[in-house]
Structure formats: C-alpha cells, structure tokens
Ligand code: SF4
C-alpha cells in the first residue's frame with residue numbers, strides 16, 4: 001500500500017538522511033568522483049551532485065554543469081546496485097588442515113549492517129528484482145547475496161533526465177519506479193514529491209518535515225516523467241526477442257559486430273542484471289589452508305565456455321551471440337522476462353560504442369508485440 005503523496009522542500013532534504021541514520025542505516029548515495037557519478041558514503045545532502053549534468057552516447061560519458069540547482073538531474077553512472085549485493089570478488093569459504101590431519105571448512109559470510117541507498121533509478125530497481133530472482137528465488141538461495149540484501153532500504157529517484165542511451169520505456173522499467181522500493185522521490189524545481197511504498201518507508205516518512213503535496217507538484221512531476229519518457233530515442237525492436245534471435249543464429253550480423261567487439265567484457269561488468277561468476281581456489285604455500293573465492297565472469301572471457309579441455313566459444317562472434325541471445329532471448333524461458341532493463345550502460349561503457357538496440361534490430365527486424 002502506498003501513502004498519499006507528500007512534498008519535501010529542497011532545504012529539508014538533509015532530514016531524510018538524518019532520519020535514516022537515526023533508524024540505524026548507513027547511507028550511501030550518488031557522488032562525483034573521478035569523473036563519474038557513483039555511490040559512496042553520504043553524511044550530508046551537500047555531498048550529492050548538485051548542479052551536475054551528464055552526456056552519454058555509445059562509448060561516451062562526460063559530466064558537465066546543469067542549469068538547474070538540482071542533485072538528480074542526470075540518468076545513471078557506471079555503477080548499479082549489483083556490486084553492493086553481488087560482490088565483484090569475495091571469499092566463499094576457507095579450509096584448514098587440522099592437527100589430526102583432517103580438513104576443517106569455514107564459511108566466510110559477509111557482515112550485514114542495515115544499508116540505505118539514496119538515488120536508485122527505476123531501471124536499477126527492476127534489475128534488482130531480476131538479481132533477487134536469480135540469487136534468492138531458486139531451490140538454493142545464495143547466502144552471501146541474501147545477507148547483504150536483507151537490510152537494504154531503497155530510496156528511488158524517478159528519472160526526469162534520461163540519457164541519450166536510455167531505453168527503459170521500451171523494456172517497461174522506467175522512467176517511474178512502480179514497485180520494489182521503500183520511498184520514491186521525484187525531483188521538482190523547489191523540492192521532492194515523496195511517496196512511501198513500504199512499512200519501513202512510511203516509518204521514515206513519518207519522521208520527516210513533510211508538507212501535503214499540492215496539485216501543482218503532482219502535475220509537475222507527471223509532466224516531467226511524461227517528457228522523460230517521450231525524450232527516449234532508443235528502443236528494443238520488441239519485448240520478447242527469443243524466437244527471432246534463435247531463428248537467426250547464423251545471421252551475418254554476428255560476424256559484423258564481432259569485427260568491432262574487443263571481447264573486453266565491459267558491457268557485462270556494468271550490466272545490472274549479469275550474474276555470471278567463476279570460482280577459484282588459492283592454496284597457501286605451506287598447504288595448510290585453501291581460500292575459495294568467486295569473482296564476476298563474463299560471456300566474453302575464454303574461461304566462460306571452457307569445458308573438458310576446450311573453449312566452446314573461442315571466437316568473439318559466438319561470445320557476442322551468447323550475450324545477446326541470453327540477455328534478450330533465453331532469459332524469458334529462464335526468468336519470465338528479458339534480462340535487459342534498458343539502462344543503456346552497455347552502450348555507454350562499450351569502448352567501441354556497440355549499441356545493443358541497434359544490433360538487436362539488425363538481427364531481429366521489427367518484432368510484432370505478442
Ligand atoms: S543489457 Fe545493457 S541496457 Fe540492458 S540492462 Fe544490461 S547494461 Fe543495461
């Protein structure tokens with residue numbers, strides 16, 4: 001159940017951080033560092049990216065100055081929620097040789113302190129639901145992910161400034177968050193339209209110096225979100241591309257895109273839904289201890305398709321085909337929807353500017369809705 005919309009005047013934004021701290025949450029939020037906007041510890045509202053804008057295009061990301069005094073007038077940086085829950089590299093367990101010669105196994109679960117993330121975009125909330133499906137809603141859930149996920153509080157920010165690379169409208173995941181968050185903000189000229197969506201969200205909202213939202217605030221938010229949706233120029237050629245992709249496994253476009261692709265795996269690293277990982281053992285030199293870890297893998301690495309002495313996808317073309325046919329195709333059979341939430345990161349952070357929407361359209365053509 002959602003509560004009636006409220007309004008938080010801009011000078012009172014600090015109250016939200018203070019209320020989350022008072023409730024025992026460590027806060028992180030978007031901050032400018034090393035030329036990008038990424039999550040970092042947030043103590044003061046003043047640390048948010050006030051007056052910052054961004055320009056994104058395939059293979060291009062630059063920060064600039066915005067002509068407004070807003071702190072969410074940009075779309076997304078390279079970092080999604082993924083690394084906060086599915087760590088890029090972590091130890092899973094350790095085994096030790098005991099005095100009696102036997103082995104002792106010890107799980108190395110991460111600590112779990114309640115964490116509030118401020119400024120999560122709707123596409124990343126949709127991606128989180130997909131990662132939840134993969135890591136938590138299987139026969140065996142992942143205890144490492146579960147430990148970090150348990151006390152996560154999400155303050156969503158609806159997108160009023162999509163980047164040129166965004167296409168969340170065509171995947172149905174934005175620009176307005178619809179579920180999976182605790183509080184949602186829409187940034188307006190003088191403050192934030194605020195909606196509490198969960199019991200915890202309502203508790204935090206009750207501690208804030210809120211005003212009743214005026215009709216003008218609600219209309220301004222609706223208009224801004226409508227304009228944001230209409231501003232998106234990119235889209236996927238259909239919502240379910242499983243059949244057309246698998247009908248075109250020998251399309252010449254796979255070789256054309258492979259001639260440009262560097263097989264670097266940047267796209268899978270920044271993708272908020274990619275979940276592949278590899279596992280490794282690191283034995284101590286004296287043989288007394290072994291640490292078992294996992295780290296993000298990618299369908300673009302040699303090792304990803306290494307089975308029984310051979311690399312099945314030794315060339316770039318089948319690797320790119322694996323990425324696209326899984327992400328936009330067989331994900332439907334696996335998880336009931338596409339694995340793409342339209343965040344555009346794989347376009348922006350591809351060093352050669354490969355555009356997944358363009359490749360999908362070239363291979364599938366226009367696909368009629370189901
Ligand atoms: S495939 Fe690309 S656009 Fe889609 S969710 Fe992943 S990074 Fe975002």
Ligand code: SF4
Pocket residue numbers: 260261262263264265266267268300349350351352353354
């Ligand atoms: S599509 Fe781009 S980002 Fe992905 S592996 Fe190829 S070159 Fe790297």
